[in-house]
Amino acid sequence: xxxxxxxxxxxxxxxxxxxxxxxxxxxxxxxxxxxxxxxxxxxxxxxxxxxxxxxxxxxxxxxxxxxxxxxxxxxxxxxxxxxxxxxxxxxxxxxxxxxxxxxxxxxxxxxxxxxxxxxxxxxxxxxxxxxxxxxxxxxxxxxxxxxxxxxxxxxxxxxxxxxxxxxxxxxxxxxxxxxxxxxxxxxxxxxxxxxxxxxxxxxxxxxxxxxxxxxxxxxxxxxxxxxxxxxxxxxxxxxxxxxxxxxxxxxxxxxxxxxxxxxxxxxxxxxxxxxxxxxxxxxxxxxxxxxxxxxxxxxxxxxxxxxxxxxxxxxxxxxxxxxxxxxxxxxxxxxxxxxxxxxxxxxxxxxxxxxxxxxxxxxxxxxxxxxxxxxxxxxxxxxxxxxxxxxxxxxxxxxxxxxxxxxxxxxxxxxxxxxxxxxxxxxxxxxxxxxxxxxxxxxxxxxxxxxxxxxxxxxxxxxxxxxxxxxxxxxxxxxxxxxxxxxxxxxxxxxxxxxxxxxxxxxxxxxxxxxxxxxxxxxxxxxxxxxxxxxxxxxxxxxxxxxxxxxxxxxxxxxxxxxxxxxxxxxxxxxxxxxxxxxxxxxxxxxxxxxxxxxxxxxxxxxxxxxxxxxxxxxxxxxxxxxxxxxxxxxxxxxxxxxxxxxxxxxxxxxxxxxxxxxxxxxxxxxxxxxxxxxxxxxxxxxxxxxxxxxxxxxxxxxxxxxxxxxxxxxxxxxxxxxxxxxxxxxxxxxxxxxxxxxxxxxxxxxxxxxxxxxxxxxxxxxxxxxxxxxxxxxxxxxxxxxxxxxxxxxxxxxxxxxxxxxxxxxxxxxxxxxxxxxxxxxxxxxxxxxxxxxxxxxxxxxxxxxxxxxxxxxxxxxxxxxxxxxxxxxxxxxxxxxxxxxxxxxxxxxxxxxxxxxxxxxxxxxxxxxxxxxxxxxxxxxxxxxxxxxxx
Numbered sequence: 001x002x003x004x005x006x007x008x009x010x011x012x013x014x015x016x017x018x019x020x021x022x023x024x025x026x027x028x029x030x031x032x033x034x035x036x037x038x039x040x041x042x043x044x045x046x047x048x049x050x051x052x053x054x055x056x057x058x059x060x061x062x063x064x065x066x067x068x069x070x071x072x073x074x075x076x077x078x079x080x081x082x083x084x085x086x087x088x089x090x091x092x093x094x095x096x097x098x099x100x101x102x103x104x105x106x107x108x109x110x111x112x113x114x115x116x117x118x119x120x121x122x123x124x125x126x127x128x129x130x131x132x133x134x135x136x137x138x139x140x141x142x143x144x145x146x147x148x149x150x151x152x153x154x155x156x157x158x159x160x161x162x163x164x165x166x167x168x169x170x171x172x173x174x175x176x177x178x179x180x181x182x183x184x185x186x187x188x189x190x191x192x193x194x195x196x197x198x199x200x201x202x203x204x205x206x207x208x209x210x211x212x213x214x215x216x217x218x219x220x221x222x223x224x225x226x227x228x229x230x231x232x233x234x235x236x237x238x239x240x241x242x243x244x245x246x247x248x249x250x251x252x253x254x255x256x257x258x259x260x261x262x263x264x265x266x267x268x269x270x271x272x273x274x275x276x277x278x279x280x281x282x283x284x285x286x287x288x289x290x291x292x293x294x295x296x297x298x299x300x301x302x303x304x305x306x307x308x309x310x311x312x313x314x315x316x317x318x319x320x321x322x323x324x325x326x327x328x329x330x331x332x333x334x335x336x337x338x339x340x341x342x343x344x345x346x347x348x349x350x351x352x353x354x355x356x357x358x359x360x361x362x363x364x365x366x367x368x369x370x371x372x373x374x375x376x377x378x379x380x381x382x383x384x385x386x387x388x389x390x391x392x393x394x395x396x397x398x399x400x401x402x403x404x405x406x407x408x409x410x411x412x413x414x415x416x417x418x419x420x421x422x423x424x425x426x427x428x429x430x431x432x433x434x435x436x437x438x439x440x441x442x443x444x445x446x447x448x449x450x451x452x453x454x455x456x457x458x459x460x461x462x463x464x465x466x467x468x469x470x471x472x473x474x475x476x477x478x479x480x481x482x483x484x485x486x487x488x489x490x491x492x493x494x495x496x497x498x499x500x501x502x503x504x505x506x507x508x509x510x511x512x513x514x515x516x517x518x519x520x521x522x523x524x525x526x527x528x529x530x531x532x533x534x535x536x537x538x539x540x541x542x543x544x545x546x547x548x549x550x551x552x553x554x555x556x557x558x559x560x561x562x563x564x565x566x567x568x569x570x571x572x573x574x575x576x577x578x579x580x581x582x583x584x585x586x587x588x589x590x591x592x593x594x595x596x597x598x599x600x601x602x603x604x605x606x607x608x609x610x611x612x613x614x615x616x617x618x619x620x621x622x623x624x625x626x627x628x629x630x631x632x633x634x635x636x637x638x639x640x641x642x643x644x645x646x647x648x649x650x651x652x653x654x655x656x657x658x659x660x661x662x663x664x665x666x667x668x669x670x671x672x673x674x675x676x677x678x679x680x681x682x683x684x685x686x687x688x689x690x691x692x693x694x695x696x697x698x699x700x701x702x703x704x705x706x707x708x709x710x711x712x713x714x715x716x717x718x719x720x721x722x723x724x725x726x727x728x729x730x731x732x733x734x735x736x737x738x739x740x741x742x743x744x745x746x747x748x749x750x751x752x753x754x755x756x757x758x759x760x761x762x763x764x765x766x767x768x769x770x771x772x773x774x775x776x777x778x779x780x781x782x783x784x785x786x787x788x789x790x791x792x793x794x795x796x797x798x799x800x801x802x803x804x805x806x807x808x809x810x811x812x813x814x815x816x817x818x819x820x821x822x823x824x825x826x827x828x829x830x831x832x833x834x835x836x837x838x839x840x841x842x843x844x845x846x847x848x849x850x851x852x853x854x855x856x857x858x859x860x861x862x863x864x865x866x867x868x869x870x871x872x873x874x875x876x877x878x879x880x881x882x883x884x885x886x887x888x889x890x891x892x893x894x895x896x897x898x899x900x901x902x903x904x905x906x907x908x909x910x911x912x913x914x915x916x917x918x919x920x921x922x923x924x925x926x927x928x929x930x931x932x933x934x935x936x937x
Contacts, residue, residue, distance in 0.1 A: 220677025
């Protein structure tokens with residue numbers, strides 16, 4: 001707790017110091033089109049001979065602060081405009097120098113210019129320029145677009161990128177490939193995982209306000225890590241500010257199903273308001289390591305040491321809250337730029353869902369029906385708290401040498417209480433079940449990096465050293481069941497006899513800690529200075545990564561202490577009375593019981609050493625071939641145990657991964673790309689570990705498989721790109737992927753009862769994935785004389801994807817041919833944006849839909865479960881009041897269509913929302929928000 005307060009105090013002091021250290025010497029002005037007078041956004045302003053530069057804002061204005069007194073040459077550049085040069089600009093101490101630039105179009109320039117200053121990467125122009133110059137097939141999104149959408153975190157942001165969907169509002173699916181086939185990096189360093197069960201980075205942890213841009217690389221290249229099939233997602237947080245400023249943003253939201261209504265939550269401790277675990281629900285330090293070996297008195301003492309907190313806290317759900325505080329400061333040290341960005345963000349939100357859950361037995365072909373197993377209604381309450389701190393420094397020695405030190409920490413907690421009612425037909429009882437779940441997740445990512453241009457800029461080198469750490473803490477996940485008498489309505493507690501059943505009366509504890517250390521170095525050297533003809537270059541580099549994970553869990557249940565002596569009157573008491581001190585004993589009450597297994601803990605490590613060489617072979621300005629090879633040696637180790645003894649995994653694998661990317665410029669605005677590359681997909685720690693976990697919500701158990709093999713993938717891509725004008729793009733991509741030994745979820749026959757099912761992982765025989773992607777960004781400016789149409793712009797991306805996996809020998813009672821799990825046949829994102837710089841009004845409408853996709857695989861007689869499409873419409877309205885204050889209203893999920901899991905119960909190959917079997921159904925509710933942004937300076 002003290003550490004948390006220290007973070008906040010340090011952040012506040014840094015911001016305060018920034019405010020007090022402002023300098024008045026500056027050069028400012030406005031950049032506009034010489035004919036129309038329209039402000040130019042993203043123009044680059046450079047003070048020649050120094051490391052100082054900036055870029056123009058949305059209204060065309062710019063300011064370079066902390067300028068030492070003296071005489072300067074100022075160059076202003078922008079794509080498709082002639083550069084504007086101001087000679088002999090004199091800055092006097094205490095004076096703010098003002099210059100205005102009216103830019104003139106130069107139609108002879110390419111649609112991309114190279115300037116010696118820093119490109120404003122967070123703008124649409126910057127992201128399109130980066131995509132165009134990329135040696136691989138890539139898509140991206142800028143902070144400028146993120147501000148338009150009003151998305152709150154990275155999970156909502158990335159789904160605006162072509163070919164990308166988000167699962168469970170956290171995990172990324174690229175080109176129909178699930179999270180395990182995709183890689184995530186933070187500032188060019190691998191991101192640590194926060195999930196125990198799947199390979200994935202939790203995108204909901206990164207607030208959108210911290211993001212500068214996101215790039216998704218979809219084709220292989222020797223310089224990109226080889227463990228991916230869908231894409232490599234690179235999240236870049238803000239680093240070098242363009243001006244000094246202090247911003248504060250406050251927002252509040254109304255949720256249709258929760259706000260101002262009764263709300264129930266488990267006790268999560270006093271630090272939960274900051275997203276941290278106070279330790280209240282942790283196992284006591286002196287708790288026995290194995291209750292099976294404990295004496296009767298030790299068992300009683302252990303049972304008495306745990307909190308009797310089996311009833312939720314009740315209150316009201318008030319408005320969601322969000323607060324962001326961002327400071328940026330530039331320091332001029334002898335015309336060398338030292339800059340800092342510090343950001344603190346906090347959010348608190350509450351949701352309430354009424355979730356209908358059903359399950360069915362295998363389809364009876366004779367009776368042409370499936371008998372129901374259960375029909376439940378879950379009343380689920382969730383409190384989500386997020387605290388984030390970003391603290392980044394950059395030191396630009398000159399235009400050729402820059403050092404950066406980036407730090408990002410985010411803490412996230414979810415407190416969930418669920419009350420389950422309904423009927424279990426197969427076991428013949430009416431449940432009144434309860435679960436109390438507190439989950440705390442934290443992630444730190446830090447990088448020290450440098451970029452250097454030497455040898456008259458013929459040689460470019462960059463390096464990164466990174467450290468990441470994540471933790472996932474789930475203390476005291478409690479579940480208990482009571483049964484309702486259909487005739488009297490009385491509730492009876494369920495206490496198992498003989499052996500405990502923790503899923504009906506028990507507690508689960510788990511902790512995961514993961515550390516990642518990385519280092520990378522790249523150097524590119526131009527072999528020829530003749531830029532008009534053949535100007536080849538070579539790029540080589542090395543990458544090292546060390547990852548360590550430690551996972552521990554305890555599964556504790558309760559049972560009748562003595563079947564013959566048990567006091568049955570306790571069954572009609574309240575749950576709090578059942579767990580009173582005197583009722584935890586070894587005679588007539590309940591007894592704590594160990595349900596943990598040897599496979600509930602594991603430790604794992606991964607050591608990766610890679611090197612590569614890329615040859616860049618351009619001919620004139622028309623053709624460019626990038627061909628190379630990457631060599632990766634990976635040593636993966638895991639230690640655990642099962643009922644048969646120790647389980648050890650030791651995989652030492654070396655792979656050669658060739659790649660080639662060809663770019664042909666049809667003209668100055670149009671290019672064609674073709675790419676091929678071989679990649680791989682390694683098993684993840686959780687997939688190798690024999691650990692089994694029961695999911696209360698889904699009635700599923702998942703376990704690992706230590707015998708998994710590494711999959712290999714051949715990737716083929718063709719992409720057409722056309723850049724009509726500044727900030728615009730029309731692109732069309734076609735891709736094909738062929739997998740050997742892909743890792744897929746498989747059903748384990750004969751395991752589970754009462755509808756419970758057990759799944760594991762296995763290597764399928766082969767899989768194919770193919771599709772088409774379309775991206776369009778178009779402004780209506782200058783198409784007509786209408787001012788309204790001139791302020792409109794359109795964004796559209798759509799994907800059509802098809803896949804097939806052939807399971808081969810692992811298809812036990814499963815379909816041998818089916819789509820890849822999580823693959824949607826189509827994805828559509830579109831947005832219409834209106835911005836009037838003169839009046840300060842901005843209106844943005846966004847639409848998103850994802851085709852039906854397999855959420856959970858089935859087996860013979862039990863069809864796959866599909867998540868059905870939802871049409872999602874969001875609307876944001878922003879009004880700039882003045883230069884310091886703006887107000888934004890947001891309306892999210894206006895259609896409020898239900899989340900629906902459907903099963904083709906009658907096996908007719910059609911999915912009918914009325915006649916087919918509903919597995920899960922709920923409506924999240926609309927979200928209405930209001931936020932205020934104030935620029936203090």
